[in-house]
Amino acid sequence: MAEPTEILTAAFRLASSNLGQSLIDDEQVRVRIEYVARNLKNRAGVRLLMACLLAKLHRPEVDVRKPYTEIGEADAFSGRAYDERYITAFINEHNLPCNSTTAFLTPALRNRNVMLTTTLNLVGKPPQLYQYVLELLNEVSNSRIAPDTLLAETIRWLIIDRNEKQRRIEALIQELKTTEGALPLSSEDIVNLIEKHLSLKGTSRLPVLIVASAYQSAQEYLRERVLALQSHNAADVQTGALGDVEITLLEDDRTITTYEMKDKQVTREDIDRALQKLSIRNQRIDNYIFITTGIIDEQVQDYARLLYQETGGTEFVILDCISFIRHFLHLFHRLRSRFLETYQSMILEEPQSAVSQPVKEAFLAMRRAAEAELEAG
Known part of the structure; x- marks a missing residue:
């Protein structure tokens, strides 16, 4: 048989x-x-x-x-x-x-x-x-x-x-303006594009890709790199990862910064679970950053701030997803097109279970519309 x-x-x-x-x-x-x-x-x-x-x-x-x-x-x-x-x-x-x-x-x-x-x-x-x-x-x-x-x-x-x-994706990519002399989207255009895309259903994986794309596009300047991303539905306890995105120095595999994504408001319980993961790993890192698409509670933010001394030097912070990428794009303004291409590639490479076909097609269509509007003046 x-x-x-x-x-x-x-x-x-x-x-x-x-x-x-x-x-x-x-x-x-x-x-x-x-x-x-x-x-x-x-x-x-x-x-x-x-x-x-x-x-x-x-x-x-x-x-x-x-x-x-x-x-x-x-x-x-x-x-x-x-x-x-x-x-x-x-x-x-x-x-x-x-x-x-x-x-x-x-x-x-x-x-x-x-x-x-x-x-x-x-x-x-x-x-x-x-x-x-x-x-x-x-x-x-x-x-x-x-x-x-x-x-x-x-x-x-x-x-x-x-x-x-695949044919629909290829057709949408062909419609994008790729000529070298074209004026690229501004940083604010890209932020607006991402914000509109995040408003769609089924986009919970996108904040992970946003952060990973930012680090990947600026890797040579930051001297830091992104470790391989885990599956979108893999629990940290199964993978051994501290968070959704882990950052190391270029010449070292030790995690120095970790990002955990939340499509809801971050709570004290979320921070306590992060502390527990660090304790189990017996590892001190520089930054544990929550990226949220929800509202940031000031009391929870204050609680996170107090943990620096308690942990011996690990900073906990909660950042708004859009504010994060807006600051990054303006800080690395000349890398904005590289970021956009990296982010698009990451979206298209994700399995359908993480980023669905309609979400992928919507991003390409939205980008094409933004570029057409810029071209029309």
């Missing part, structure tokens, strides 16, 4: 060679697969489907509808194990538009121990997505659809979706 990676490779090869034509004859089944694979509201369904199909192809004796070992039957399997061990690497390798983490930790799928029948209410949103997944698994269980064909067809739609997204 082929190994899971070999099964996925074969399915990808079959899907890639049939992008212009469906592998499924039944129109209703095709509609369900496309809906699951391309659903913008929830990307967990397609990972659930692929993990179950992969398990069935790897171990034909299992029931494709029983992805929980807690069921306690011989034909049950761990869907989460297949999802985490094989599906994650597969979607990352081919940059497929899926969640970066397992489907089995989503509210609809965690803590389950029952067979996934078509009558089961998974209480997930949108309900139609989960219903279609259950129906597709049932079709495989009843031998009406071959699991390898269904897996390849699912991947086919993911590739189509990925390619369409």
